[in-house]
Amino acid sequence: MTEIIPGSPCWAQLSVRDVPAALDFYGGLFGWRGEPDPDPQFGGYTIFSYDGAAAAAVAPLMNPQQPVMWLLSIATADIEATSEAAKAAGATLWMGPMDVADRGKWALLNDPTGAPFALWQGGSFAGFGVVNEPNSFGWADLSTRDKDGATAFYAGVFGWRVWPDENYAMVGLGEDMFGGVMKLDPSVPPEVPSHWAPYFLVADVDASAATAARLGGEVLHGPTDVQMENGPRIAVIRDPQGGTFGIFAPR
Known part of the structure; x- marks a missing residue:
């Protein structure tokens, strides 16, 4: 990537109990590699690289x-102002803004x-060094019990454009879509919070899902074709430590 636009997803990081085990799983699935940052102030933070480019962490x-979960980061040119705008729109600020x-x-x-x-x-670090290529980030989905409230929040704070739909609204900046917002199924237990999940582009969804299962992951949904015009083939996977993410490929 040569530019990350403010308001767009710029990074995805996974928090786990066992970093070496995560390196093994995602290395086997996506070919990612990583070494923990030797600086003790970063506490073992490890950037996944793919062909030398930063793919996730x-x-x-x-x-x-x-x-255990994946966390999506959104780019901003002024984190203090954006934090205040998010709080004014109903968000809760848990940590920061802080210098890294x-x-x-x-x-957070x-x-x-x-x-x-x-x-x-x-x-000195902008975020993703590669997106929209096999084995890199390409989409993000928000599952929430208040779809309309969520889309109004992100549109108001980040200027996202919303392509409305009763069950699944796509979001982006300008003409570029990068995610979707969907209603959590009523059958989902109430203790499951609203959450973002990254989707990574792969060459073959069925083969990657099978690889994830072989490496100890669980295929929660799919592989299946999204039933819409130009809809991709997708699968949702839970890694061996409980982190949930998606994979997709154009049909």
Whole structure:
């Protein structure tokens, strides 16, 4: 990538109990490689690289109560102003904004529907070095019990365009779509919060799903074709430590 546009997803990081095990799983699935940052202030934070480009990251859980999960970061040119705008629109600010050495500034929030997300103002590190290519980030889905409230929040704070639909609204900037917002199924237990899940582009969804299962993951949904015009083939996977993500490929 040569440019990350403010308001767009710019990073995805996984928090786990066992970083080496995560490196083994995602290395086997996507060909990602990584070495924990040797600087002790980063606490074992590890960037996944693919062909030398930053693809995502994995880090140890900050406390035992923290769930294993993927966290989506959204780019901003002014993290203080964006944090205040998000709070004014109903978000909860949990941490930050804080400096991350010279690499940038970070903040952790929940949107008004309860979904965690982060803000990132890039310094020496902008975020994704590769997207929309096999084995890299290409989409993100928000599952929430308040779809209309969520889309109104992100549109108001980040200027996202919303392509409305009763059950699944796609979102993006300008003409570029990069995600969707869907209603959580009523059968989902109430203790499951609203959440973002990254989707990674692969060459073959069926083969990648089979590889994930062989490596100890669980295929929660699919592989299946999305029944819409130009809909991709997708699968939703839970990694061996509980992190949930999706894979997709154009049909």
